[in-house]
Amino acid sequence: MNARRAAASLAVVLAATAVTPMRAEASANFDLRKKVIGISGIMNTTNTDMTVTRGEFASMLVNASSYRSTVSSLSNTSVFADVPRDNEYSAQIRIAAEQGWMNGYLGGLFKPDEYITLQDAVKGVLALLGYKNSDFTGDQSGSRLSKYHFLELDENINMEAQEVMQKDDCINLFYNLLKTDNTSGTMYGKILDCELTEDGEINPFTMVDNSLKGPRVVRSKSSLNNYLPFKLSAANVYLDGEAVANSSDAISAALESSDGVLVYYHSLSKTVWLYTVGTENESGRSAAFGEITNVVYNSTDLMNPSAIILDDGNTYTLTSTEMQFAFSSYGDLRVGDTVTLVYTLSTDNNGDETRTVIDYIED
Structure with missing residues (x-):
């Protein structure tokens, strides 16, 4: 693990407050992967060196599933003693547990704030693909990891079973999931309207072409919030082609510009694209x-x-x-x-x- 992190530090700029080096955004096409996962709405793709909690991963699993359109912002019941109804991820944790994507612990606990390990993450994505406990014999965890490697869900991921997942690892894992066939032989990503390019990568443009809304010019954050059919705080936001935090000062600064900000959004993935009017972008x-x-x-x-x-x-x-x-x-x-x-x-x-x-x- 230390060697992996040390090697990764050659490829990225270290955060000033980091205790250990960031892991690499390991592949040449990581930017493409990040854009696809951002557009899909599976997760927010900023701060990719952050570790991922079990609660956050439960949310990612739900966002990558057919349940994404039905999950409410608040669970009606408290399934685990340490996940109250008003927990940010209570509804997603309930679904992940009920569907067998994630397990709880003895004593009726889920431990939502503990970090997700590769071993537990693999169980979740294999379950999304349709694999059941009965498909694995003997050492269940070891058998699942073997299937994970066989299906090439490990592409651009270099981790041991008990290592803690970071957001960049999750981006790679879910991107690989989208390209993988489920147990019925259908590419999993089709549930999110994914299509492959000729070189076998997911085409991010086809994911939004038919349902992209806009454009609209707004000149204040209140106007932006009124225009969007979902909360900005729940969105994946891109400003002039770059992923930004949804509460970023950069958004406020752009909105204060004299000519405003151009807005497009995609409802299913809760993704927002903002373009500062008067700022010329070399791409996009x-x-x-x-x-x-x-x-x-x-x-x-x-x-x-x-x-x-x-x-x-x-x-x-x-x-x-x-x-x-x-x-x-x-x-x-x-x-x-x-x-x-x-x-x-x-x-x-x-x-x-x-x-x-x-x-x-x-x-």
Whole structure:
């Protein structure tokens, strides 16, 4: 364990207050894995070096299951003596225990604040896949660990059975779970609308394309809270492409900017994407607010505009039929109107920038 942590410290910056080095975000595609798990709503993906409690892991199991849409914020009963009804994870702990994903201890205790070990985490994810106690003989724990390795649920995880899980380990474990077939032969991630790319990784875009809500521009935290159908405190939040804490000062600072913040959200995963209007992102989306000063038409097509120019001096390319129609003579937007554009930025080999409009909000 010490060797593992020491090796990991070469790949990450150590927190100033850390007692031991952080473990590595071990794979080259960890950022992809983190985004997928964040979008899925299984867990909040900030502070990935934090250790995970049994209560938190019970919540992750429920969020990765079909029970996610039915769990209430408060349990009606107290199943364990040390998990009162008003415990943050009481409902999830009850479900995890009732479904046999996690076990309690003698004396009617669950020990929700103790840290989850790999051994107990493996029991939970195998149960989600449909494996039962009867599928394992002899040493149940050892047999489960063998199945865990056989199914390659250990990809990018280098741990012993009794080691304590950190959030980065859980990100890898649940990502591997999503790619693994259940006992019926179906990829588990299909319950969360996951699809694989040609190289065998989960495509994060297909998870949100059909149910992404927005855009909306908000200029205060109260407006943001009123717009979302769930509490911001329960959400996975990304600001200008980076995962942030849902109470982050960065969100407050962005909301205080003069042109506000562009908002998209995904209800099922309780994920929120915020984009500071006026901040240009090299990857992902950007937003610009301004007055339309010119609509540009291609000389070979005088019906469909090819671009618009805002009073910031930038040209924004129109490539989709929907965007071309909106800014054409048939649409509702005219020179002199103010608009918030949602666009992507790309740079070619010569350093030339192209801003392509993918959405807009009429002021």
